[in-house]
Amino acid sequence: MARIIAGVATSHIPAVGAAWDNGKTGEPYWQPVFKGFERSKEWIAKMKPDVCIVVYNDHASAFSLEIIPTFAIGCAAEFAIADEGWGPRPVPPVKGYPELASHIVQSVVLDEFDLTIVNKMDVDHGLTVPLTLMFGKPREWPCPVIPISVNVVVYPVPTGNRCYMLGKAIRKAVESFDKDLRVVIFGTGGMSHQLQGPRAGLINREFDTRFLDNLTRDPRALAKISHFEYLRETGSEGIEMVMWLIMRGALDDEVKEVHRFYHVPASNTALGHIILENTRQ
């Protein structure tokens, strides 16, 4: 049986990827950011996941505004790195896991979560920056990745509760897969940030800290946060944090926090990161 053994949440700020790609990780501005992930890299090297499910959002790269799926799953064998206007990031292409991805579709749609199947999808910084932060710069990524893309660009985005419940459905699907696999699920994006308008630059450390605390203490309370509260308290782009709840829903009710990192600013954003392990390994 396949099992979800842990969850990782992290912001996916494009400037972090650019700093990495351009060799700026040692600069005073960026050095603390990358230091916050040193333990994470050691942790994931020890955990040796067989596959990672990465929940992220596309930023006008694969989907534009022609088609806006609320939830989509990448079922391809390989995903190319998107050219976001500056050329593709110099990272390896992302290998998929089509058998497990289609198995998740089979299970989750019948559990009433209508995932859009995507067989061709370039992946942008939303997916590749978390891989860089966790795996560094390997010649190829150490395991296959199943991308799950969530619309958080066009409001209304799916509710936190729906995301949390989707996580539970994904877990059930994984556990009915016939192969012994160790799966780590990523929730990405956030934390508080607003990129647009005269209110740009909004950061809410108190909200973010409470959110990080409640990932272990009371995830159900997080699933009840309204869209308006996200917009008001965490800025118009902070609402990306609903993607963390898919990750959280896929874990045990009781989890152990093994690492946390929070840093302001990374470009326009509060960078948040946490690693949660299921207690039953």
Add this chain to the structure above:
Amino acid sequence: MALPKEYDDLPGTVVFDADQARLGYHLNMFCMSLMKPENRAAFKADERAYLDRWPMTEDQKLSVLKRDWNGMLQVGGNIYFTSKIAATDGLSFQQIAAMMTGSTQEQYAQMMLKGGRSPDGNRSKSEWKNRG
């Protein structure tokens, strides 16, 4: 009946909702076209002529020509798309963020280094009414 939009009370914020996405479809697709170098070159060579290829409203075209970053959001633009115009102009994301807030890049960068803009005093339009 129109659905109530609680978030219309947020100061300095245009929520890119399904209605805005409908209004801004062609504006945003124009922005998307700038991901190709040949389109960037055509836009730079004659901005007005390039914009006229798109079924955008005159207001939308003028907001682009004037680089009215906040105005673009009002008429249906989304920041992930309008930032592609900024990239074409050689501006960073933080530079246009500073412009949208009416501060210099230096002031904006300093605000971020000091922990960003607090939500206090920035939750409702009524809180912005009496600001200078």
